[in-house]
Amino acid sequence: MPAWLMPVAASTQAAKVDRIFIGLTLVSAVIVLLVVGLVVTFAIRFRRGSKADRGPLPEVVSREFEIGWTAATLFVFVFIFWWAASAEIGAFSPPKDALEIHVVGKQWMWKTQGSNGAREINELHVPVGVPVRLVLTSQDVIHSFYVPAFRLKRDAVPDQTTEAWFQATKTGTFQLMCSEYCGTDHARMLGRVIVMEPQDYAAWLSAQPEGDDLAHQGERLFSEKGCSGCHAPGSSVHAPSLAGIWGQAVQLDGGKLATVDAAYIRDSILQPARDIVAGYAPVMPSFKGLLSDGEIQALTAYIRSLGAGPREIRTPGVPPLSSRVPGAQPARSPAMVPGAPVLDTPAPAGPAVRP
Amino acid sequence: MSTRVAESPASLADPDELALGLPESYLSAGSTLGSWLTTTDHKRIAILYALSVTLFFFIGGVAATMVRLELFTPQADLVGADTYNKLFTLHGVIMVWFFLIPSIPTTFGNFLLPLMIGARDLAFPKLNLASWYLNVLGGLTTTAAVLAGGIDTGWTFYVPYSTTFSNTAVTVGVMGVFISGFSTIATGVNFIATTHLLRAPGMTWFRLPLFVWAMYTTSIIFVLATPVLALTLILVAAERTLGLPIFDPARGGDPILYQHLFWFYSHPAVYIMLLPGMGIVSEVITCFARRRIFGYEFMVYALVAIAVIGFFTWGHHMFTSGMSPYAALIFSFLSFVVAVPSAIKVFNWTATLYRGQVGFESPMLYVLGYIGLFTVGGLTGLFLASIPIDVHVQDTYFVVAHFHYIMVGATVSAYFAGLHFWWPKFTGRMYPETWAKFAAVLMFFGFNLTFFPQFIAGYLGMPRRYHVYPPEFQVWNVLSSSGAAVLAAAYLMPLGYLTWSLFFGARAVNDPWNASGLEWRTTSPPPRDNFFGRPAVLGKPYNYHPEGAEPVHDQPRMPSQGSLT
Numbered sequence: 001m002p003a004w005l006m007p008v009a010a011s012t013q014a015a016k017v018d019r020i021f022i023g024l025t026l027v028s029a030v031i032v033l034l035v036v037g038l039v040v041t042f043a044i045r046f047r048r049g050s051k052a053d054r055g056p057l058p059e060v061v062s063r064e065f066e067i068g069w070t071a072a073t074l075f076v077f078v079f080i081f082w083w084a085a086s087a088e089i090g091a092f093s094p095p096k097d098a099l100e101i102h103v104v105g106k107q108w109m110w111k112t113q114g115s116n117g118a119r120e121i122n123e124l125h126v127p128v129g130v131p132v133r134l135v136l137t138s139q140d141v142i143h144s145f146y147v148p149a150f151r152l153k154r155d156a157v158p159d160q161t162t163e164a165w166f167q168a169t170k171t172g173t174f175q176l177m178c179s180e181y182c183g184t185d186h187a188r189m190l191g192r193v194i195v196m197e198p199q200d201y202a203a204w205l206s207a208q209p210e211g212d213d214l215a216h217q218g219e220r221l222f223s224e225k226g227c228s229g230c231h232a233p234g235s236s237v238h239a240p241s242l243a244g245i246w247g248q249a250v251q252l253d254g255g256k257l258a259t260v261d262a263a264y265i266r267d268s269i270l271q272p273a274r275d276i277v278a279g280y281a282p283v284m285p286s287f288k289g290l291l292s293d294g295e296i297q298a299l300t301a302y303i304r305s306l307g308a309g310p311r312e313i314r315t316p317g318v319p320p321l322s323s324r325v326p327g328a329q330p331a332r333s334p335a336m337v338p339g340a341p342v343l344d345t346p347a348p349a350g351p352a353v354r355p
Numbered sequence: 356m357s358t359r360v361a362e363s364p365a366s367l368a369d370p371d372e373l374a375l376g377l378p379e380s381y382l383s384a385g386s387t388l389g390s391w392l393t394t395t396d397h398k399r400i401a402i403l404y405a406l407s408v409t410l411f412f413f414i415g416g417v418a419a420t421m422v423r424l425e426l427f428t429p430q431a432d433l434v435g436a437d438t439y440n441k442l443f444t445l446h447g448v449i450m451v452w453f454f455l456i457p458s459i460p461t462t463f464g465n466f467l468l469p470l471m472i473g474a475r476d477l478a479f480p481k482l483n484l485a486s487w488y489l490n491v492l493g494g495l496t497t498t499a500a501v502l503a504g505g506i507d508t509g510w511t512f513y514v515p516y517s518t519t520f521s522n523t524a525v526t527v528g529v530m531g532v533f534i535s536g537f538s539t540i541a542t543g544v545n546f547i548a549t550t551h552l553l554r555a556p557g558m559t560w561f562r563l564p565l566f567v568w569a570m571y572t573t574s575i576i577f578v579l580a581t582p583v584l585a586l587t588l589i590l591v592a593a594e595r596t597l598g599l600p601i602f603d604p605a606r607g608g609d610p611i612l613y614q615h616l617f618w619f620y621s622h623p624a625v626y627i628m629l630l631p632g633m634g635i636v637s638e639v640i641t642c643f644a645r646r647r648i649f650g651y652e653f654m655v656y657a658l659v660a661i662a663v664i665g666f667f668t669w670g671h672h673m674f675t676s677g678m679s680p681y682a683a684l685i686f687s688f689l690s691f692v693v694a695v696p697s698a699i700k701v702f703n704w705t706a707t708l709y710r711g712q713v714g715f716e717s718p719m720l721y722v723l724g725y726i727g728l729f730t731v732g733g734l735t736g737l738f739l740a741s742i743p744i745d746v747h748v749q750d751t752y753f754v755v756a757h758f759h760y761i762m763v764g765a766t767v768s769a770y771f772a773g774l775h776f777w778w779p780k781f782t783g784r785m786y787p788e789t790w791a792k793f794a795a796v797l798m799f800f801g802f803n804l805t806f807f808p809q810f811i812a813g814y815l816g817m818p819r820r821y822h823v824y825p826p827e828f829q830v831w832n833v834l835s836s837s838g839a840a841v842l843a844a845a846y847l848m849p850l851g852y853l854t855w856s857l858f859f860g861a862r863a864v865n866d867p868w869n870a871s872g873l874e875w876r877t878t879s880p881p882p883r884d885n886f887f888g889r890p891a892v893l894g895k896p897y898n899y900h901p902e903g904a905e906p907v908h909d910q911p912r913m914p915s916q917g918s919l920t
Contacts, residue, residue, distance in 0.1 A: 024741065052710070088743050
């Protein structure tokens with residue numbers, strides 16, 4: 001396909017999508033040609049006053065035709081469904097070792113933060129050939145994270161997390177757009193995804209004025225916001241320990257089981273009275289309005305970093321966090337010192353004013 | 356054949372009528388404004404609807420024109436961001452709820468449903484008039500929202516933008532749509548009751564013209580789906596005005612729930628817009644191919660299948676919302692399945708031409724255009740039903756192009772086909788055929804020039820609802836805006852020559868197309884009570900056989916000894 005008809009394909013999924021698209025275009029072209037061809041042929045051949053033969057059709061023939069093309073259409077359509085769906089099923093879940101990036105949409109900018117600490121606004125740097133898992137949320141209305149070159153789109157929904165993943169196959173700079181209408185400057189909620197060679201990416205990462213990674217921030221918040229006052233071991237308040245609960249099923253008051261995931265932690269922070277762990281009193285206050293979405297994400301990352309096995313909770317701050325944090329230790333640069341200043345408002349990507 | 360005039364009384368429906376004297380037509384039953392505004396005659400109410408939907412069509416059309424003009428260049432030079440957002444919202448809200456949904460059912464359905472089944476009026480004539488008032492009240496309320504500063508949410512009113520973040524006249528706007536919802540529900544109830552209760556003797560279910568079947572299935576969707584939308588919009592209004600936390604995520608609400616409720620209505624609403632057009636096409640193509648419809652029973656089953664399966668495909672609007680991937684697979688599968696009956700209809704229309712006597716009068720040109728546009732629109736629906744492709748093109752111009760092919764290209768072509776086909780029956784006048792043919796051809800090419808480039812722009816990644824866009828998309832937008840100018844001319848022309856024909860057109864005979872339907876077995880325009888006597892139906896519809904001959908008028912026929920009513 002010529003370049004002006006097909007967008008750049010720069011991810012593993014893009015190649016699959018384009019194959020299905022071209023296949024479906026060919027099937028459609030055949031059907032359109034068939035229908036238009038028959039309509040034009042019949043209309044001309046059987047135009048009023050032409051000499052064409054017009055004997056009656058036997059009833060059986062029309063019935064067989066009817067059943068024949070119903071079955072044929074159904075077969076073709078179900079085949080296309082199977083083809084498209086099987087490509088989709090393969091893309092359901094990201095590889096285990098995917099680089100995790102948290103994306104927050106807000107009117108009208110994208111904030112991204114890697115689990116390895118790099119924070120950006122309207123930009124996202126990723127290494128080529130490495131699967132990247134996006135965890136999206138929004139601070140206000142629904143946005144949609146759209147990178148045409150990756151054939152990737154996922155809505156960022158307020159107070160919910162959605163996920164998507166991609167693996168870039170080409171280096172370069174690719175357009176990021178918001179595709180879910182979000183108000184006045186929807187059309188200017190743009191950004192760039194910069195795909196780099198792994199060594200360039202490492203160099204870029206080490207040059208970032210890095211703050212903490214997400215789990216470290218969460219660890220700090222855990223003590224700053226007073227969570228540790230009750231949830232740390234040795235606290236006088238009878239509250240469940242959070243060590244090792246990630247991904248586990250916990251017994252709730254009333255006999256139900258709940259799995260500890262991002263949604264459960266979010267609910268437990270914002271609506272603590274809703275699900276009470278069996279054996280504990282409903283004493284926790286709601287943190288609604290006291291924690292931002294980003295802070296909840298950080299706390300979630302911290303709790304997850306405490307792992308899925310039974311493990312003693314640490315006193316916040318003192319020993320360094322283990323390598324259970326996504327984005328393993330060796331991949332992180334020595335410049336990523338916890339507590340280093342974080343630039344919160346770098347200039348938006350791209351030209352400030354569109355040409 | 357199109358401009359035969361009533362040169363001799365012998366061409367009237369039944370010579371016996373002449374001896375008894377012709378009752379005056381429904382048009383001359385009263386000429387004061389009051390007589391129109393208080394009428395319970397289904398035909399007059401159809402004319403009222405025709406006037407109101409035409410008004411709303413041109414209001415929505417002006418907004419579309421502004422949108423296309425702005426998109427001519429990549430910069431914001433004609434209007435700014437907020438104005439643009441209000442313009443596309445106005446275009447969508449007015450066109451969907453006050454033109455496309457009421458258009459064919461309330462004008463052609465109102466006028467023709469009783470005539471086609473041999474009834475004197477709808478089952479509930481006063482409810483019918485009330486429906487029109489509700490429709491106009493709703494339309495004026497929404498238009499008032501525009502005067503009060505506009506709405507900037509898009510026609511979908513997605514939360515939490517519409518409930519918490521937009522500071523435009525959203526409440527007034529959704530109340531207008533809410534009110535008009537009762538109009539469509541009442542129309543649906545009326546049509547269902549009429550079809551069940553008022554069919555003429557011999558008009559069995561499988562002798563109904565396909566247009567009646569289309570109205571019947573549409574009415575069922577009206578009655579089942581519209582209440583869901585009405586309640587959803589009332590919840591949006593309640594959240595805005597009373598602060599009820601229904602959808603607000605900050606207070607435990609779920610914005611995705613809104614999308615489920617909205618599309619549970621709005622996807623079947625696509626079939627509300629589509630099925631009536633299919634009905635018109637079946638009437639027109641049989642008449643101008645002089646052929647019985649191919650596979651009548653299958654056409655009926657296809658209509659019913661589309662109406663039923665259409666209720667279970669709404670999730671395909673939400674593939675990128677983060678819904679369960681397994682749910683997405685099921686919605687994808689059902690969306691492919693619902694395309695099968697649509698394909699059957701296209702094949703059957705095509706086969707109807709086979710061994711016919713195809714004429715190319717203007718209604719037929721619109722219908723041939725319809726088949727092409729509907730085929731393209733339907734097939735691109737398969738692209739959108741495929742999850743991986745949908746993820747890429749969701750909320751891009753690909754989607755915009757697809758639904759315009761279905762809802763505008765196909766349905767509006769059918770609307771104009773019907774308008775030209777039944778114009779002699781509605782008004783008693785013939786329109787200038789050459790102009791009509793020219794407008795039909797212009798509409799087809801203008802439409803394709805406007806919307807085909809949008810498929811390409813969409814796949815290249817141009818999102819919808821952008822007033823500024825990356826310059827690489829400009830070539831496609833220039834093509835599209837140029838096509839829109841052609842299309843606007845094609846939509847304005849009928850307004851001119853049809854109005855002209857009201858005053859200067861030749862008088863129409865009762866059956867200028869030699870058509871077989873019951874609506875042609877009365878005068879043009881029909882009298883208040885539609886028929887002279889009670890019609891009886893003796894056979895199947897579309898009795899255009901035997902091949903090569905003029906249609907036989909002996910069935911369905913009107914008993915000549917019928918009493919005047």
